Amino acid sequence: MLSEEAAHAFVDERLVDDEGLCAGGQGGQAIPEVLLIVPPFLKPGSPALGAEILAAACRSQGMDCDVLYANLSFAARVGDATYRRIMIPRHGKPLGEAVFAQEVYSGLPHPAPLFATATENAPNFPWDEPAAGERCYDICRAQTPGFLEETAAAVADLAPKIVGFTATVQQTMASLAIAKTVKALRPEIFTMLGGDASRLPMGQALAEIAPMLDCVVAGEADLVFPHLCQDYLQGGASPPWVIECAPPTELDQVAAPDYSSYLRQLGDLQAAGGLPETYPNHLLFESSRGCWWADKSRCRFCGLVHAGYRRKSGARIVAELRAAAERHPGVLLQAADCVMPSGMPHEILPELIEDGFRHPLQWAIRPDLTPAELLLMKKAGFAHVQPGIESLCPSILTAFRKGARAHQNIALLREGRSMRLDVTWNFLFRIPGDDLEEYAGLVRLLPALSHLQPPMTFSSIVLQRTSPFLEDAGRFGFHEVRPSPVYRYLYPPETRIADIALDFQGRWHSALDEAPELRADLEESLRSWMTTWRDPGTHPALFKVPLAGGRVVVQDTRPCAKEAIVLGDAKYADALAYFDAPRTKRQAEEVAGAAVADLLEHGFVIDWDDRYLSLVTRGHGRSRTAA
Numbered sequence: 036m037l038s039e040e041a042a043h044a045f046v047d048e049r050l051v052d053d054e055g056l057c058a059g060g061q062g063g064q065a066i067p068e069v070l071l072i073v074p075p076f077l078k079p080g081s082p083a084l085g086a087e088i089l090a091a092a093c094r095s096q097g098m099d100c101d102v103l104y105a106n107l108s109f110a111a112r113v114g115d116a117t118y119r120r121i122m123i124p125r126h127g128k129p130l131g132e133a134v135f136a137q138e139v140y141s142g143l144p145h146p147a148p149l150f151a152t153a154t155e156n157a158p159n160f161p162w163d164e165p166a167a168g169e170r171c172y173d174i175c176r177a178q179t180p181g182f183l184e185e186t187a188a189a190v191a192d193l194a195p196k197i198v199g200f201t202a203t204v205q206q207t208m209a210s211l212a213i214a215k216t217v218k219a220l221r222p223e224i225f226t227m228l229g230g231d232a233s234r235l236p237m238g239q240a241l242a243e244i245a246p247m248l249d250c251v252v253a254g255e256a257d258l259v260f261p262h263l264c265q266d267y268l269q270g271g272a273s274p275p276w277v278i279e280c281a282p283p284t285e286l287d288q289v290a291a292p293d294y295s296s297y298l299r300q301l302g303d304l305q306a307a308g309g310l311p312e313t314y315p316n317h318l319l320f321e322s323s324r325g326c327w328w329a330d331k332s333r334c335r336f337c338g339l340v341h342a343g344y345r346r347k348s349g350a351r352i353v354a355e356l357r358a359a360a361e362r363h364p365g366v367l368l369q370a371a372d373c374v375m376p377s378g379m380p381h382e383i384l385p386e387l388i389e390d391g392f393r394h395p396l397q398w399a400i401r402p403d404l405t406p407a408e409l410l411l412m413k414k415a416g417f418a419h420v421q422p423g424i425e426s427l428c429p430s431i432l433t434a435f436r437k438g439a440r441a442h443q444n445i446a447l448l449r450e451g452r453s454m455r456l457d458v459t460w461n462f463l464f465r466i467p468g469d470d471l472e473e474y475a476g477l478v479r480l481l482p483a484l485s486h487l488q489p490p491m492t493f494s495s496i497v498l499q500r501t502s503p504f505l506e507d508a509g510r511f512g513f514h515e516v517r518p519s520p521v522y523r524y525l526y527p528p529e530t531r532i533a534d535i536a537l538d539f540q541g542r543w544h545s546a547l548d549e550a551p552e553l554r555a556d557l558e559e560s561l562r563s564w565m566t567t568w569r570d571p572g573t574h575p576a577l578f579k580v581p582l583a584g585g586r587v588v589v590q591d592t593r594p595c596a597k598e599a600i601v602l603g604d605a606k607y608a609d610a611l612a613y614f615d616a617p618r619t620k621r622q623a624e625e626v627a628g629a630a631v632a633d634l635l636e637h638g639f640v641i642d643w644d645d646r647y648l649s650l651v652t653r654g655h656g657r658s659r660t661a662a
């Protein structure tokens with residue numbers, strides 16, 4: 036645990052000017068009029084994009100504004116491993132929220148049902164072992180009273196006029212707990228909460244059970260928040276109890292974040308031994324909000340998109356990337372976008388690459404990016420992509436209205452392996468109207484894919500707030516839909532849970548429910564694929580190397596390999612290369628002719644989703660990291 040001095044470093048740095056005198060807001064480094072607090076359980080390895088944008092916007096309006104990273108001090112108290120274990124709401128169980136809910140509301144049931152883990156669906160998460168949930172919860176609970184007291188004391192010392200909380204996933208209860216403690220100490224401080232957790236109707240329902248908040252800001256407040264603060268500080272009326280902000284239409288008008296507060300506080304805690312030197316492990320930027328695909332045909336399971344699609348100009352994105360890469364050499368720059376803007380690789384990457392830009396980048400992408408686009412990304416420094424693959428079953432992807440086909444998903448996994456890109460994805464199954472034949476085919480197919488990066492987790496579908504599946508549940512075959520029972524461990528009985536919940540449950544008919552053996556086979560095949568990739572040294576490979584005279588050698592170390600080495604003549608090499616792009620059966624027979632049977636027999640080419648597709652990667656096929 037950190038000493039009190041270390042925890043108060045944030046306050047001391049603001050109260051003492053260059054000559055070591057107490058500034059007290061006169062002549063020295065200004066104390067903030069507006070203090071934004073980033074509560075647990077935001078990831079400790081990265082600054083909060085939303086809070087930093089709001090702080091920059093307030094500063095641009097002449098206000099003194101700073102960001103207090105309370106999530107860092109809590110992570111230092113409980114230990115980084117414990118914090119990270121509890122931070123991820125494994126399988127819809129927000130244990131981090133339960134930690135602080137116990138401080139906000141009396142009489143809540145003990146959250147023991149949230150401890151249970153589902154290790155078998157995520158065998159590569161080492162912290163997901165049984166009993167980890169309970170152990171981490173107990174550690175966090177023991178530290179919570181001291182943390183709240185210390186944070187409230189730090190806020191009281193700074194005496195800001197306004198304290199704002201930015202709450203996204205698993206930050207609501209910590210926000211309320213800190214606000215409650217601050218109000219008990221300094222009732223005159225005006226408290227506000229905004230962020231993803233306060234979208235309407237959630238923000239309204241939350242305001243009704245949060246007397247420690249003076250105002251809940253719903254929606255994207257980038258342009259509105261500074262004016263609310265300014266009006267209040269200049270003696271104007273208090274902002275309304277709940278205020279809804281219209282999202283900015285021009286993202287170029289949104290302030291650029293400045294991460295110096297985060298880096299300073301992180302450095303203090305690292306110097307005191309409280310947090311690992313590996314942080315920051317990434318910095319966030321944004322190029323767009325909303326999702327261009329959702330504006331056309333929203334994926335039916337998606338609860339991510341809350342407003343229409345908008346994007347920054349190419350010039351602004353390039354300028355932000357260049358500035359961040361220069362200021363933070365080697366630190367991964369990760370896009371907070373729902374999905375990369377359409378056409379982005381060709382629009383901005385050639386210019387960056389030509390200028391010698393090469394910096395680790397990460398973006399959520401759609402799986403139908405072309406190999407040429409992926410190659411540009413690789414050249415610009417991408418080491419990691421998050422394609423929304425979701426499934427390899429053609430009919431499930433159609434039911435999801437993903438707009439990307441199963442063979443495109445597999446081609447992307449193949450290109451990712453060829454280019455040594457880490458490809459993060461999850462596998463969803465068990466939906467209304469799914470097809471047993473297709474699941475059976477997938478079970479037969481999966482061994483051939485063992486050299487491609489497996490999913491991080493697999494799970495039955497969850498109904499998310501604002502997703503088309505939830506909003507039109509009956510039409511899609513979901514019945515008896517209700518909020519997930521986890522919320523009873525977080526909110527008092529009078530809460531309008533249906534308006535506050537993010538995850539919902541229901542009943543539906545999946546063909547898999549009537550075929551338990553097939554379901555067990557499918558889950559076992561996925562688990563076995565994932566565990567094969569736990570250790571980078573054991574990843575199977577299937578790759579080709581061109582030889583003189585147009586010939587090819589294919590090396591195959593997959594457990595299903597028929598032969599470890601296959602030598603092919605020029606005709607065979609051409610046939611194999613032909614299937615780098617997906618081909619119809621007719622095309623396959625017309626062009627590749629006699630070679631097709633052999634390629635299928637060896638599992639070098641698959642017949643899936645009405646297409647023939649090569650699985651063979653280029654080069655030695657050695658992968659970068661474990662899944």
Ligand code: SF4
Nearest residue numbers: 326328329334337373
């Ligand atoms: S899942 Fe991804 S691509 Fe689909 S609507 Fe949501 S953000 Fe857009």
